[in-house]
Amino acid sequence: MSPSSSSIAAEPGAVPAPGEHHEHHPSYLVDGTTVKSWLLTLDHKRIGVMYLIWVLLFFLVGGIYALVVRFELLTPGPTIVDAMTYNRAFTMHGVVMIFLFMIPAIPGAFGNFMLPLMLGAKDVAFPRLNLLSLYLLLGGAAIAIWGMLNGGMDTGWTFYTPYSTHTTTTVAPILFGAFIIGFSSIATGLNFIVTTHTMRAPGITWFRMPLFVWAMYATACIQVLATPVLGLVLLLVVGEQLFQFGIFDPARGGDPVLFQHLFWFYSHPAVYIMVLPSFGVMSEIVATFSRKNIFGYRAVAFSSLGIAFVGFFAWGHHMFVSGQSTFNAGVFAVLTMLVGVFTAIKVFNWVGTVYKGAVDFKTPFAYFCGFLYFTVFGGMTGVAFATASLDVPWHDTYFVVAHFHFIMVGATIMAFMAALHYWFPKMFGKTYHEGWGLVSAALIILGFNATFIPQFLLGNAGMPRRYYEYPERFQTLNVASTMGATLLAMGFLITAIYLTYSLVYGEKSSANPWNSRGYEWLTESPPPTHNFVGPQPVYKDEPHFYVDPEKAEVPDAV
Amino acid sequence: MNELLNNILFLPEQASTFAERVDSLHIFVVTVTMLSSFAVGTAALYFFFRYRRRTAEQMTEYVVPSVKTEFLFVSLPLIFFLTWFVIGFRDFVFVTTPPKDAMDVYVMGKQWMWKFSYPEGPNGVNVLHVPANRPVRLLITSRDVIHSFFVPAFRIKMDAVPGRYTQTWFEATKPGTYQILCTEYCGLSHSKMLGEVVVLSPEEWDAWLKEQRRGDLANRQDALADLSLAPPPARMAEQGQKVAAEVGCFKCHTVNGEPHIGPTFLGMYGRQETLQDGNDIIADEAYITQSMMDPGAHLVSGYPNAMPTFQGKLTGPQTAAIVEYIKTLRTPDIRTTGASQGPVYEPIQQ
Ligand code: HEM
Ligand SMILES: [Cu+2]
Numbered sequence: 001m002s003p004s005s006s007s008i009a010a011e012p013g014a015v016p017a018p019g020e021h022h023e024h025h026p027s028y029l030v031d032g033t034t035v036k037s038w039l040l041t042l043d044h045k046r047i048g049v050m051y052l053i054w055v056l057l058f059f060l061v062g063g064i065y066a067l068v069v070r071f072e073l074l075t076p077g078p079t080i081v082d083a084m085t086y087n088r089a090f091t092m093h094g095v096v097m098i099f100l101f102m103i104p105a106i107p108g109a110f111g112n113f114m115l116p117l118m119l120g121a122k123d124v125a126f127p128r129l130n131l132l133s134l135y136l137l138l139g140g141a142a143i144a145i146w147g148m149l150n151g152g153m154d155t156g157w158t159f160y161t162p163y164s165t166h167t168t169t170t171v172a173p174i175l176f177g178a179f180i181i182g183f184s185s186i187a188t189g190l191n192f193i194v195t196t197h198t199m200r201a202p203g204i205t206w207f208r209m210p211l212f213v214w215a216m217y218a219t220a221c222i223q224v225l226a227t228p229v230l231g232l233v234l235l236l237v238v239g240e241q242l243f244q245f246g247i248f249d250p251a252r253g254g255d256p257v258l259f260q261h262l263f264w265f266y267s268h269p270a271v272y273i274m275v276l277p278s279f280g281v282m283s284e285i286v287a288t289f290s291r292k293n294i295f296g297y298r299a300v301a302f303s304s305l306g307i308a309f310v311g312f313f314a315w316g317h318h319m320f321v322s323g324q325s326t327f328n329a330g331v332f333a334v335l336t337m338l339v340g341v342f343t344a345i346k347v348f349n350w351v352g353t354v355y356k357g358a359v360d361f362k363t364p365f366a367y368f369c370g371f372l373y374f375t376v377f378g379g380m381t382g383v384a385f386a387t388a389s390l391d392v393p394w395h396d397t398y399f400v401v402a403h404f405h406f407i408m409v410g411a412t413i414m415a416f417m418a419a420l421h422y423w424f425p426k427m428f429g430k431t432y433h434e435g436w437g438l439v440s441a442a443l444i445i446l447g448f449n450a451t452f453i454p455q456f457l458l459g460n461a462g463m464p465r466r467y468y469e470y471p472e473r474f475q476t477l478n479v480a481s482t483m484g485a486t487l488l489a490m491g492f493l494i495t496a497i498y499l500t501y502s503l504v505y506g507e508k509s510s511a512n513p514w515n516s517r518g519y520e521w522l523t524e525s526p527p528p529t530h531n532f533v534g535p536q537p538v539y540k541d542e543p544h545f546y547v548d549p550e551k552a553e554v555p556d557a558v
Numbered sequence: 559m560n561e562l563l564n565n566i567l568f569l570p571e572q573a574s575t576f577a578e579r580v581d582s583l584h585i586f587v588v589t590v591t592m593l594s595s596f597a598v599g600t601a602a603l604y605f606f607f608r609y610r611r612r613t614a615e616q617m618t619e620y621v622v623p624s625v626k627t628e629f630l631f632v633s634l635p636l637i638f639f640l641t642w643f644v645i646g647f648r649d650f651v652f653v654t655t656p657p658k659d660a661m662d663v664y665v666m667g668k669q670w671m672w673k674f675s676y677p678e679g680p681n682g683v684n685v686l687h688v689p690a691n692r693p694v695r696l697l698i699t700s701r702d703v704i705h706s707f708f709v710p711a712f713r714i715k716m717d718a719v720p721g722r723y724t725q726t727w728f729e730a731t732k733p734g735t736y737q738i739l740c741t742e743y744c745g746l747s748h749s750k751m752l753g754e755v756v757v758l759s760p761e762e763w764d765a766w767l768k769e770q771r772r773g774d775l776a777n778r779q780d781a782l783a784d785l786s787l788a789p790p791p792a793r794m795a796e797q798g799q800k801v802a803a804e805v806g807c808f809k810c811h812t813v814n815g816e817p818h819i820g821p822t823f824l825g826m827y828g829r830q831e832t833l834q835d836g837n838d839i840i841a842d843e844a845y846i847t848q849s850m851m852d853p854g855a856h857l858v859s860g861y862p863n864a865m866p867t868f869q870g871k872l873t874g875p876q877t878a879a880i881v882e883y884i885k886t887l888r889t890p891d892i893r894t895t896g897a898s899q900g901p902v903y904e905p906i907q908q
Contacts, residue, residue, distance in 0.1 A: 083746055156743045162720060163703040163744060250721025251842040253828075256704055257719060291611065292618045299628050321706065322717045323724035326654045330647050337639040344635040349623070351602050356619050358611040369602070376598050380591040383639055387587060387646030389580055392653060393713040396706060396741035461568040462710025464741040467749035471737070477568070515614065548617035 025528040027429065042127035043529060047134055048113030049427065054138065055109060058100035063489065065093035070451075070485040073478045076470050083468045087154035088169065090466060094157030095174065099181050100141055102412050103270065106277035107188055107223075108137070110419045111216045113427060115192060117520040118210045120201025120537060122530050125194040129187050136184035144177025156466055158267070161248035161259040165240040172241055175234045182231040185273070189223030192216050203539030210519055210543045211300055215280025218304035222269045222276075222311065230266035233259065257322055264315035271408050272311040276304055278415030279346055282371050285418050286350050287544035288516040289365040290357030294544060296349035303342040310338045320391045329388050336386035343379045347372065358546075362514075363437030367418035370445040371411055378407030381456070399459020402452045410448055417444065417495070424499070425513045429526040430506030436498040443491035450484025519543050560585070573736055573757070574712035574728045579649050581713075587642055594638075653714060656727035660695035663688070664794075666878075667698070667705030667718035669744055670751040673878070675794065681875035684753040686738070688730060689763035695727040701843060706742035709755055717742060730757040798883025801876045805868065813887055820865060821858055827885045834859045846881050 028045045032038075038046055068089045072079045081089065112130065116123055124130050147153065151170035155163055164171055196217050200209070209217075237259070239245045246252025248259040287294050294300060316324065316332030350372065359365070381403045385391050394400065424432055454477040463474045470478070512521040522537040563585050564572075572578050623631075663686065666673040675681045688694045698707055700718035708715040709728070716726035730736075740751035758766055802808065810819035821831070829841045834857045839845055848855055850872065853865035872880070 083749075087743075087746065087748075154745070160704055160742070166703065167745065250719075251844065252840060254721075256721070290609065290618075291616060293620055293622070295621060296623045296628060296631075299623070299631070320650070321715050321726075323719055323722065326651055329650060329654075333643055333647060333650075334640075337636075337643055340639055341632060341635050345628070345631050347598060348631040351598060351605065352621075352623060352627075354602065354605040354609060356621050357605070357609045358616040358618055359606050359609050360611040361606065369606070372602055373595075373599060376595045377591075380595060383642065384584075384587045384591060386639075387583065387642045389646040389649030389653065390584055390587065392650070392715050393580060393708075393710065395715055396708075457568040462570050462708070462737075462739065464708065464739050464749075466743040469749045471752075545620075546618045547620045 025530075025533045027524065027526040028529045029428070029526050031529045040131070042123070042131060044112050044116050044124045044127065044130060045427075045527065045529075045531075047130050048109050048111075050134060051104065051108035051112060051137075052110075052427075054134075054141075055101055055105040058096055058141070059105075062093055062097040062101055063492065065089050065096065067485065067489060069093055070482045072468070073470070074482050076472050076475055078469070084154065086468045087466070088148075088152035091153050091156050092148055095144070095153075095178070097409075098157055098270075098274075099144075099178050100137075102274040102408070103185060104137055104181075104188075105416055106281060106412070106419065107192070107216060107219060108134070110212075110281065110423060111188070111192060111219075111277065114423065114520050115195060115213060115216055116199065117523065117527065117531055118213050118518070118543075119195065119199050120204060120519065120522075120532070120539065121195065121199035122532075124191050125199055126191050129191055133184040133187035133191070136187065137181055140177040140180030140182075140184065142177075143180065144174045147171075147173030147177065158263065159234070159237060159259075160263075161237060161240065161254075161256050162250065164237055165249055172238045175238050179231050179234045179238075182227045182234075185223045186227045189220035189227075192220040193224065196220075201536055201539060204519075207298065207301070208539060208542045209301075211283035211294060211297070211304075212277075212280035214301040215276045215283070215304050218308040219273055219276045219280075221305075222273050222308050226266045226269040226273075226312070229262060230270070233262040233266070236262075257319070257324070260319055260322060261315070264318045265312075268315040268318065269308070269311045271404070272307055274408050275411050276307060278371070278411045279304065281415040281419045281422075282350065282368055283346075284518055284544075285364045285368050285422055286353050288422070288514050288518060289362060289368070290354045290359045291515075291546045292353050292357035292544070293542065293546060294349070295352030295355065296345075297542065299345050300349050303345045306342040307339055310335055310342070314339055314386075317386055317391070320388055321395050333386050333388045337383060340379060340383040340386070343375065347376055347379075360514075362421075363432075363434060363441055364418040364422040366438055366441040366445075367414045367421070370441065370448075371414035371418065373445075374406050374410030374414060374448070378403060378410055382407055393462070394459055396465055397459040398455040398463050398465055401465050402455035402459060405448075405452045405455070410452075413444070413448075417441070420495075420499070422514070423520075424502070425509035426520060426525045426527075428503055428506075429509050430502050431509045431513060432502040432506060433498050436494065440491045440494040440498075443494065444488060447484050447486075447488030447491050451481050451488055452484070454478070454480040454484070517544050517546060570710045572711070572713075573732055573734065574709075574714065574730050576649070576653050576728060577711065577713040578731075579652065583642070583645050583649060586645075590638060653726065656695040656725060657693045660693035660727050661688070662695050662697060665696045665698040665707055665718065667700040667702075667707065667740065667744070667751075669702050670740070670747040672707070672738060672740075672751070672753040673875070675875065684738075686753065686755045687763075687766055688755060688757055690730050690733050690757050690759055693727055693729045695725060698724045698726070703744050704742045705740045705744050705751065708739045708741045709736055710739070711736040712755075715741060730755070733757045733759045733762070794879050795883045795886045797876075798879035798881070801872070802880050802883060805871065807880070810865065817861075820861055823884050823887045825887065827887070831856075831858045833857060843881050843885075846884055847877060850877060850880070 028043055038050065041047065068081060069086065072081055072086050072089070112124070147170045153169045153171050153174045154167055155171065159175065196209070196213060236245065236247055240248055244252065246254045248254040248256050250256060283294060283300055314332060314336040316328055317336045320329050385394060385403060421432065421437055424430065458474055458477045461474060461477070463470055509525055511523070511525045514521070519539070523532050564581065567584070567588065569581060572581060664675045672684050672686070673681065674686045696707065696716065698716050698718045699722065700720040702720060704720065705718040706715055707718055712728045712730065714726050714728050716724050718724070734757055736755045736757065738753035738755060740748060744751065812818050812822045813824055815822050815824040826841050827846070830838050831841055832838055839856055845856065851867060851869045853867060854863050857863055
């Protein structure tokens, strides 16, 4: 990792002279304009863009459910919907947000688009599989949405048995939809693993891979290893509902806690499927906007793998009060602490990256600040949760809701928004309005805090989650939270407006508007269909190597 | 000081010995968390400001951490986290290990109410009476789906899982009334599954117990006028047997395996019955209860529709007691299926 040459990281792969390439190497956006050329494309960039469109749509749907939930909780009694509608709304909010937004969002949209660019490859390893995973996602979503429209489901996104096998709502299609979506996730993961192993351009050694690639790689490992367990357990629940298998139902000799073990064996690692990509995005962004090499590159890379690994051994912390043995609880508590340690390594190294950097406070960096804060704060509440005795009063109260929105949703949303702004010029060749970007970032971060800080306090006060009605004493905090949610929604709305506007009327962006030395900027923006024109870029240094050529010899470690 | 912090954190009042322990750790953790978040945040803000970009093309130094720095990054959080773990786990062991002299109460969650029964005493719905300053062990189960028994003021919580017992305990420190909430989503009226714990001072407790015993006996047809001759406290299953005899179940059902006018109770629980409409049904709690309330709904093939309904004739606890009684009449081959047997009320000997 000691870069001896004084050259910049790499030479752009012969960016063609202006005007020349449009005839011969059109950007991927205009290379074929029929609907079919999009729907049947094998180009990872077009697939990435289609993912982006769909996950944004799912985010909107999930967000509408969130507002229904939040406005219902404005008063202690019934407010806008009845109890059954409310129960379905929070379930669908969770299901849509988790399975249709958070899990596919960053890998599907930005992973697909950026991974080959960052590896100097022309495409992913299996382009057809890539297209298939998009359609599996949409197919699963269609089945699940059909179920939502025909009765919906009221189990919460955790589908705990025996409730989920006894409820009269339409559980089967929604679980079956989630099962299919699982295949999409596995296919994407597999594709990324093989791409990373086999498609790296000459010069990109494992330790010169951008950290986003490391994060996607670690994520992909979890996707491939854990998702099959979820798939099976969902099928078993469907079987139990339709054919009375009796695996989880105590009335038939089954064990409901077995379901929880199986479910969390996937769903705990799944939270890292959601946050690891965001850690990867942020590593890129902090380097670009402080114009500095990543402080502790290897530590950040390995901690992704570390999180992916110990993430598999922490699931029992969801079950401290389910009657499992005290010894088990202790083991799971310690293992959970390790996740906290790995996350702390990342946080320290991100802050270290800014040290002696050159900070340009643009919208993506504003989201980085929010992200740092949500990760530190949310992560700390996670460690507090893992402290077994504290979990006892907090478990299944609003403290959980606040905690996972901070770390999982907060971090992911910050990264998603940051990535959207950071890579917007790369993907669409347009610039957005910086002022509006900063305003909406501020609104979103503020709104997020205003929504979820009151929920921490509600949890302390003892308000259980998934409550349609609540005792009077919880009202003030609920009103505060709903006001925060409104602010948050406004932030997203503003973003939607100016980004759509920029897409159509925005100024044309230069190839590398941030002056970044991330590898994905070594080609045109938007890139041509085959990613690079002419000879491949030469990769001589690690990404984000911003050392002054004059004093390039590497100084001592801090 | 503590009072103030508890208010800032919106913590409910502390009404059990465990509450005091949890809160002190809580406050320690929150303080460290806040301080370190603040430290990280301040360092970051300082760097953002101190190292802002001056020219578009500005280059930077190549700075990497030494092994010592990375070691610090790992060990610092690890030390804190392990400290919390040690204290937290000690407290967790405390709350999962009831003292030997604890008083037992059975708790049953049911959509959407809490039922309490004392091995020696009365039943209650949604209101749990306990004495102050005496450890109380709760043996918790559920009749239908998973519920979770939560008393914020005591800081205790334990899932009520159908088909098995879980336990937790508390020692209330001051008389008063404290809310019970259900924290595991259990269907339509999950948020209405509320109850309360009434903590009584020792004198009030004795008075209450006496009154309950009297009330209990007055309800029984064979009650003896003299309280001192009251029979020894009955187990739930024994009560069930008595109730079954009183209301006349044994006129038609045997317990020795022989079919009579109706099927025998021996081995009935968990048995697969063939119905007159050709379907099969497992005789679980739900089926047994339904057969008492609506006997014609699912007739077992080969028997006449002769059974009267007991709807309105049996109280909730009596029904439960009969079900528990039938559950104890298991043949060995059913008994070997282990976990499928469902909960049986056995008083735990101290
Ligand atoms: C506008 C912002 C949001 C608001 C106001 C909001 C509100 C809520 C509320 C009040 C609940 C609790 C429901 C309950 O337990 O009764 C909840 C649950 C949940 N939210 Fe959000 N949420 C928001 C954004 C998100 C986002 C962006 C995601 C994921 C990307 C998300 C994922 C979840 C999940 C997984 C649950 C658990 C659902 C369950 O209890 O089954 N939320 N949300
Ligand atoms: Cu419940």
